[in-house]
Amino acid sequence: MTSKDRIINAMKFKKVDYIPVMCKKRAVAPQTIGRKYDREFQLDPEAMAKSAIEIWKIVKDDAFCLGAGPAIQMGLGCDLNWPEDDHPSLKNPVITTKEEALKLEVPDIYSNEYMSAFIEAVRLLYKWAGDEVPIKIASYGIFNILSRLLGVERMMQWIIKDRETIQLLCDKINETMLKFAKEMRKEGALIYEIGDAMSGPALISPQIFKELSVPNHKAQIDGFKEMGYLTMLHVCGGEYPVIDQLQYTNADFLWFSELVDLSVAQKIFYKRFAVCGGVHPVDTLFVGGPEDVDRDIKELISGLKHKSGVIIMPGCGLSSNISIENLKAMAQATQKYSELAGKKVLTINN
């Protein structure tokens, strides 16, 4: 079974040979070709494509991973802080007034060097690697991008005080992301992964999540699905307060943080929405070693009731300092222990 078939079968709750696993390795990938996850890397399509292949050759999980977040932010004019070897972060907000918000423009994708470099990276990756292992685009969601334009505090304040301007900005960000996604899809990308902690319960109330996050995520996800993408949504921060609402986003896969018990999520959504997650990005993958990863994956899978409808993933994004050996152990352990899913002896208490 190819990785592509394995993932599609998991999504459709059909039989899989083993549970698919995705290791979120885009920040770690540059090391494999002697590079760093820095600004120059984001402008080098060959480096992005080559490193995606090289890290996959070591880890052997079920997707190639390319990170589109920086390109989208740069395309929209964000002012970012670029660490030597890590994800960029907000340097200064570029929108501080309503008047500035009204002026935000949807960029021309091919005129922006970051966005055009990224599309070329997708093209090269597909050309070199084919489609047995799908290309996953890992991206920030609308609200993460919004926080990079406004700054987190202003965004939080405007969410209550100026919802009209917030929605106007969400619409422009969504339009940009859909335009960009369309070009990536043409070049062979199959999975679109949205990471959007700024829209989730770590920051905002379930009420605001319902009013604001859900309709915007759904509009975007529906757009991606029309293009033929398989979609994943991650709102982070302990999703139980909004778990009842996630289904209304229409995502194919609901990707949970480590704060949610994946076996519980699987029970809730089985035969409706596939679920992903389960691996603690810090306690297991950062602090632990390969033997800890193996032990934790075994425990995780032993708790699952079904082998299908699930993808084993870290509970959030990973930085460049995660050990490649740990990611390799994660993939190997998932394949090794897949048969344990559904084997737990049921008692009155569970």
Add this chain to the structure above:
Amino acid sequence: MSKTKEELLEELSDAVVDMDEELAASTAKEYIDEGYDAYDGISEGLVDGMNKAGELFEEEEYFIPELLLCSDAMNSGIEVLSPHIERSRSKDEKIVVIGVVQGDTHDIGKNLVALMLEVAGYKIVDLGKDVPPQAFVDKAKELNADIIALSTLMTTTMPRMKEVIDILKKENIRENFKVIVGGGPISQKFADEIGADGYSVNATASVRLAQRIVS
């Protein structure tokens, strides 16, 4: 008819909880015009409201947007009252040096911790973001601080927290300061491993932590 001090203190508190900047400012003006003590207006009115907002945050009725707007309301009232304060700060006031560690620019969590500690009566010295480890130590020494509070949201910058503690040990001043840590990837386990004095899961919990470790 004039309102009593207690009535106006309650209105100040309610204005903060209701996130009403204009009302907080106008009530503060009314309070001062009545001749009541400005410090009490802050500590028993505005800060009382912020504490109530903190409780609503703990109870998961208020979230980050609400807390920030309550803070804005509190600050608009403080702006009116603070020029009228006559009392000097208490000599027993505890000093907290706080910042986001070097390499990291995510600061909303740190800002909320600083806010809640200040509301609780701590003097806050905020070093901002992307702060080198030595800078924390130097400022703490300069001010004879009680607590060094470190924040980060990234695993790549977590080691900077241990560096602060290592510098304190190297200078033989580790026992002079309490070090507390927090942020998305941080855990009690990590705090114990690096030898921190405490870990706080959120802004309101940081107040209880600070009170416990400096009592």
